[in-house]
Amino acid sequence: MTDNLLEEGLVKLGLGGAAMHNAANLLTRYIEEIELFNPAYGLVKVQDRRELIVKHILDSLAPLSIIRNLPGKIRIADVGSGAGLPGIPLAICMPDAEFTLIERMGRRTGFLRNALAILGLPNTLVEETEMEKIVPAGCFDLVVFRAFRPLEPAIFKGLLRLLAAGGALAAYKGRREALEEEMAGLLSALDKGAFPSIAGREALPWEVFPLDVPFLEEERHLVLIRPEIRG
DSSP states (O other): OHHHHHHHHHHHTTOOHHHHHHHHHHHHHHHHHHHHHHHHHOOOOOSSHHHHIIIIIIHHHTTHHHHHTSTTOOEEEEETOTTTTTHHHHHHHOTTSEEEEEEOOHHHHHHHHHHHHHHTOTTEEEEESOGGGOSSSSOEEEEEEESSOOOOHHHHHHHHTTEEEEEEEEEEESOHHHHHHHHHHHHHHHHTTSOTTBOSGGGSOEEEEEEOOTTOOSOEEEEEEOOOBOO
16 A cells, blocks of 8 residues: 555656656665664654655655756755655665765664665765764755754854855755745845855845645745855
């Protein structure tokens, strides 16, 4: 039943044929690993496999078509990766991109390394550290984060240092009203000089994409921010 749910969800997100079946097989193995370690590690809060598939796997993949269409986005960081969400589902469906899962908690990085070994994902590695300590800075084309932290000025500054020239931030968010409040706070901080590397609001373009997560009746959005960082 739930295997069909996963495959149906992948089809709704635009995957089909051999690519869909390969992704479904790997995602099923990944789901099994989460279920095995979740009682001890507290990786995700779910009641059953259906909730895990819908609220975490399909939710992670909802902006897949948007992320795939970003030009030149081949080095991708998942900040505060936790159980590997959204990084591992995206890496499974984007084998030509390079993913780095950034997670500071040792038990969770242990889970991530084990999961990657079982899945055999050569395009993905794990960094056990805080995002502020990633070396070198400015090494990612795209930084994604989901259920991480609010877009507060201090967090945003840490995210900025990860971006390569021309890079973008992609934040998974819920209600549009709440995310617009977060962005308003960032812009206010920008006006007060909180981000010296960004020369005004015109250098911080952002766009909101409504997301349709299969089988989920909740408001979901992706905020894509393309900061123009001066040297």
